[in-house]
Amino acid sequence: MKKRVILFYLPFLFWGSFAVAQTKDPVVEAIVKEANENSQLEKLAHELVDVIGPRLVGTPQMQQANDWAVAKYKEWNINAHNEKWGEWRGWQRGISHIDLVYPRTESLEGMQLAWSPGMKKAVTAELVIIPDIADSVEFKKWLPTVKGKFVLISMNQPTGRPDYNWQEFARKESFEKMKADRAAQTEAWRNRINKTGRTARSLSVALEKAGAAGVVTCNWSNGFGVNKIFSAYTKKIPTIDISLEDYGLLYRLTESGHKPKIRVQTEAKEKGIVPTFNTIAEIKGSEKPNEYVILSAHFDSWDGGTGATDNGTGTLTMMEAMRILKKVYPSPKRTILVGHWGSEEQGLNGSRAFVADHPEIVPNVQAVFNQDNGTGRVVNLAGQGFLHSYEYLGRWLTQVPEEIRSPIQTSFPGAPGTGGSDFASFVAAGVPAFSLSSLNWSYGTYTWHTNRDTYDKIVFDDVRSNAILTAILAYMASEDPNKTPRDKSVLPINPQTGQPGTWPEPRQPTRKGGLD
Structure with missing residues (x-):
């Protein structure tokens, strides 16, 4: 993820101002206890990353992952379904044998x-x-x-x-x-x-x-x-x-x-045009069911490795957060929805389709929390250009345990993200959507889109920390008596054009891909 320009830096001001009034919240304590004492992360990771493996859009493994997630949510008594958003060239990887045979x-x-x-x-x-x-x-x-x-x-x-x-x-x-x-x-x-x-x-x-x-x-x-x-x-x-x-x-x-001569045998199957899906699950709100807190992570991956940190760890974070919330906070005030998006790697297609296809949801979103840059614990949170984001994010963060909260640098109001991951699909539509940006762990070199993005690169202590953070933020956003304002900051002058910066516009997804 790109670093954000800090327009003004106020994390400790806000946290400090709320610290006096802060009391121990039993739901927050239950979230932390469940995450630490009954974590399902290792089991989920093994099932997703080792058993199913990489999740390239259009492959049988992507469909297998969609079906696995729906079944897993149903085990936790969470309503879930696969929602078709488009079609893609179907393809299935086979073996690759490459040998030097001369000299x-x-x-x-x-x-x-x-x-x-x-x-x-x-x-x-x-x-x-x-x-x-x-x-x-x-x-x-x-x-x-x-x-x-x-x-x-x-x-x-x-x-x-x-x-x-x-x-x-x-x-x-x-x-x-x-x-x-x-x-x-x-x-x-x-x-x-x-x-x-x-x-x-x-x-x-x-x-x-x-x-x-x-x-x-x-x-x-x-x-x-x-x-x-x-x-x-x-x-x-x-x-x-x-x-x-x-x-x-x-x-x-x-x-x-x-x-020199090499002998090459590579096997693959063309599967025609296949449907592509987002996996959607929700815990229905008890007081404001038509307002939404959205947890967000893309489900697809490239298939050089097994998609462990891009974006298996983001997926695991959101699934574990939903499991914990269902157990300790089963009747949220607002609906808590999780989106596992397809074809992020080809242009945020799944999340763009969701934004385009759900006008009944998008205007009523309280906040979106997205994680997609590796296995590390969250260390950056930017306001994405939303003028008052410092107030509600600062307030929600006060409930996060100090050892998780203190390393997080915040920048407010920040600038609206135009790409990079699925939060940008929502930001473009004017939705307060935030990237939970993680510690590097040599992500860009060693696991981002590489043949080494495998289970052994997951740092489970950091992913557990992120699941706790996400669950608490979702809880706080759900409980907040006020709906988050959507006022946008005035963007700085673009030095190339001399004109004021403009908010990104929503972009249409590629609904039928992989054919050119």
């Missing part, structure tokens, strides 16, 4: 990218590297030579060690030399690709049309053993991503003229 034999670490087409049988072929040609005309002349070959299209990284490792152990001049060499190599590779006249997407398509056996990439994430895994642009030939270590091996063998 020696070695099994390689790699996998096909999401939506890569499956192969009817294994293919063994030579490797070639995108050449450094003069221009797009020369590239067209070169293209026919790729027929029947696997093509390496990523830069060979000069080091597989992350910068922090160099910083700790290298001589300063060694570190600086490596960075300078890497920058020069990166610029040279960028120019090499630009001279083909193709983008990353159109380059893969051109290679496919020229009869290449497959496209080979290495999207290193700047950490030991970790790659980003996104989607393929090819329709008929496989696109595979290989670890930095093995990609470097293949690149060097190819560059030195040893004409």
Whole structure:
């Protein structure tokens, strides 16, 4: 998540002003007790992350996760259902076997990218590297030579060690030399690709049309053993991503003229056009059932790993908060609703669809609490541009245990989020929606959209803390005698246009995706 500009910083002022009047609330005490003594987080995580696994939109595992969540809520006597919001290209990942077979034999670490087409049988072929040609005309002349070959299209990284490792152990001049060499190599590779006249997407398509056996990439994430895994642009030939270590091996063998060959077998099934869903659950309000507190987390993931911290941990936080609330606060004043959104990764589609499809709910939302940036405990809370957010958020936070509350930095009124996660879908509609932004835990490098986003990266003490925080905020928002105001702050001048900043406008979701 992007850092927010702090327009004025007042967390301790508000907490201090309420501290004198604060008394122990039995519901808050019950929330903390239940979370600490009867946590279901490890069990839920195992079922979701290990058993079901990654939740790419349009895959059977996404549907399995939707059905699992509905069943789990019903176990807790919470009403839940799957709500269709669109359709997507259906696809099911199969096995990936990638082996070096010449000039020696070695099994390689790699996998096909999401939506890569499956192969009817294994293919063994030579490797070639995108050449450094003069221009797009020369590239067209070169293209026919790729027929029947696997093509390496990523830069060979000069080091597989992350910068922090160099910083700790290298001589300063060694570190600086490596960075300078890497920058020069990166610029040279960028120019090499630009001279083909193709983008990353159109380059893969051109290679496919020229009869290449497959496209080979290495999207290193700047950490030991970790790659980003996104989607393929090819329709008929496989696109595979290989670890930095093995990609470097293949690149060097190819560059030195040893004409290496790899054997690739990737399996996948096309499932046609399939329906896509949000999972919605609610605890009905007893006094103001048509006003809502919404807990929010996206349910889908990329499928390089198992979606443990993006956004398994956000999902677990909201499910555990709902379980606890149903047990210790079964008759809230306002309806407490949880949304597990689909296809956030392709553009906040599930939450945008919910906002568009529920005009009876959106004007009556008291607050939205969204969590989606890793496993860490919450340390930032911004007002998202809502002028009076400091007053009610400050008041609600006074009931949060000090050890959870004190690390949270707040910025009010902040600026409205325009993207990044599902809270932005609500902010654009003028709904007070807030991102519970978490401690980093090397999220951007090691788990965000990577092959290493797995169960073992979850820090359960931090997720438990977040479930407590979320449950208390939901309770306080439900109990508040006043409806939250929606007054918006005056946004600063945009230095690029010289005009006052404008509030983001609601955007329509992609209702039918994955087909282009």
